[in-house]
Amino acid sequence: MKLNIGQKILYIVVIPFVLFSVVFLYSSYTETSENLMREKKLSLEYVIQTAMTVVTNHQKRVDSGELSEEKAKKLASIAIGNIRYGRDMSDYLWVNSLHPRMVAHPKKSLIGKDLSNFKDKAGQKIFMNMINIAKKDGKGFIEYVWSDKVDKDKFVPKLSYVLYNERWEWILGTGIYINDVNTTITKLLIGNFIKIAIIMTILIFAVGFVIKKNIREPLLEIASQLYNTSESVTSGASASLENCDLLAESSQEQAASLQQTVSAVEEISAMISRNAKSAEASKITSLESQKSANIGKKRVDEMLLTIDEISNNNENVIDSMKNTNEEVSEILNIVRDINEKTKVINDIVFQTKLLSFNASVEAARAGEAGKGFTVVAEEIGALANMSGKASDEIRSLIENSISKVETIVSTTTSVMNKMIEEGNLAVNSGKERAQECKIVLDEIISNVDNVNTKVGEISNASHEQATGVEEISKAMELLDQVSNVNNNIVINTASSSRELQSEAHELIEVVDKVKGMVHGAKAS
Incomplete structure (x- = not known):
């Protein structure tokens, strides 16, 4: 209720x-x-x-x-x-x-x-x-x-x-029943309660009359005026809210468009910045390439000088080898002369053996008188045998040495001739390749100089473009900030309109509650 x-x-x-x-x-x-x-x-x-x-x-x-x-x-x-x-x-x-x-x-x-x-x-x-x-x-x-x-x-x-x-020694006593006392008290309380009830009834009627005349009717009038005012506020807040919603939607679209433009400008700026960085990097790479080409050219020049020195050294080696072969040939001639002298020694050994044999024969004929001579003859024969044997060994060694020296001289001469021929071919080929490398490096250095010039121009242009795009980006950011500020203002205005509308509805609800409080039932 x-x-x-x-x-x-x-x-x-x-x-x-x-x-x-x-x-x-x-x-x-x-x-x-x-x-x-x-x-x-x-x-x-x-x-x-x-x-x-x-x-x-x-x-x-x-x-x-x-x-x-x-x-x-x-x-x-x-x-x-x-x-x-x-x-x-x-x-x-x-x-x-x-x-x-x-x-x-x-x-x-x-x-x-x-x-x-x-x-x-x-x-x-x-x-x-x-x-x-x-x-x-x-x-x-x-x-x-x-x-x-x-x-x-x-x-x-x-x-x-x-x-x-x-x-x-008597005890006199008398008493009362306590419930009799309680009964008396209850009767007194009932009398007092009846008096209070009568006073309360009179008070209720008096307060009711005062409330009706001085509170209820003025409250109803105030509630009616508040209701009319809240209806007007609600209508105005609704119209303002609709306008704010349209303006907010437009501001949001403009802000979105600006955001996209800013993003595109930022991407272009980033791309130009990357191009500028790439141009700088290319310029540095070109300079390094030019430096490397110059170093390569210097190395090729040094290589040409080295090849010339190798060619001169080869000629000196050929002359040395010729001199060595001539010296070896002279040694071979000496060895051959020694071989001839060894044959003479063999002849002397043969003659010594023959004389020893003849001495032995003569000693035998002499008998006892020739025994001592016989011993000497035998010793001379033994010595002749040993000398013959050594002479044979020396001759064999000399013949082997002559054979080996001839083989070495022949082989060395053949190999050296081949090496000298191949070395000359390699030196000439290397010299030609080095000349070609020098020509190519000269062209590379020339091209790198041109590239450096172009890269410098691109880098300067990129920096100028980056500066221009940065100014455009700042302008777009400023526009975006202005758009955001406007959007926030619209949002705050819309929020205030909604709050005003909500408060108007709450005011209507309060009016309904006031009417309900006055009438005793929920107002419709």
Whole structure:
């Protein structure tokens, strides 16, 4: 159930009054309960004091000799047992001794009964506790559970007051049922509650009338004016939002186009920058190529000089080889002469052998006289044999040496002639190739010079293009920034229009809520 503003204000007024009333009733209950209980206790004390007057009067009659103590006790107990008080005259007194035994009580069955082990429903030895209070203080209150005065099978709390008479060792007591006190308090609370309810009813009607005249009707009028204003704001915000959306769409398209143009310019700038870098690199490479070509030309010139030196050295080697062959030929002639002399030695050895043989023959003829000559002849023959053998060996060695020297001279001459011929061919071929390389390198150096010139021109042009494109790029970036600023302004304006539109809708919702609060139901 939705409450209208009048009901809410009424609740705001009534609820504190109700809370105050509850606090008042609780406070009234507490205070009334304490006051009433205090009055009841005072009344109990007054009743007991009255009963004690009866006892003291009978004790005085005993003292005066008018009555015996036994007679006085009997008359006093009867008098106290017959005392009744209260609204319905149902409240009574009792008397018990310190034993404890019941001396006087409306229930005749209790008179003279031993009460030492008498307990209430809570297990409390009430009469023994009364004796303890009497001995300790002479008087006092005690709470216990006792049978109800109407329904004897029902046990309820009871408050009693006891007073001790030391001369007769009597304890006089009387009590009230606590539920009687609670009943009295409840009646008082009901009366107060009825009064508060009457006041509250009057207050509700008065507040309702004030709310209707001074709050509800002015609120409805204000809500109507707010609703009309919010409708106008919503309409204006919607129109502004549509214009902002169109302008934002146009700005975004322009920004996208500028972005594409900027990207293209940046790509062109990057490409020109790469071309400039490539031109610089090509220029450096060309310079390095020119340097390498110059070094190559220098090496070719050095190689030509070296080839000329090799050619001259080959001629010197040929002359040396010819001189060596001539010297070897002279050595060969000497060896041949030695071979001839060796033949002469062989002839001498042969003649020595022949003479030795003839000497041996002559020694044999001489007999004993020729024995010594025979020994000498034999020795000369042996020496001739050895010389012949050595001569043969020398001749054999010389013949072998001549053969080998002739072979070496022939082979060396053939090989040297071939090497010299091939060397001359290689030197001539190398010289021709070197000449060709020199011509090619000269052309390369000339071409590299031309390339360096062109590369320098390309590099300068690339730098100029890069500078121009960089200026174009800066201009495009500035345009892009301006476009972004405009786009942000449009976006912020659109956002503000949406917020205004949203706030207008919220204002309409607030107006509806105000109307709902006033009427008590959701406004449509």
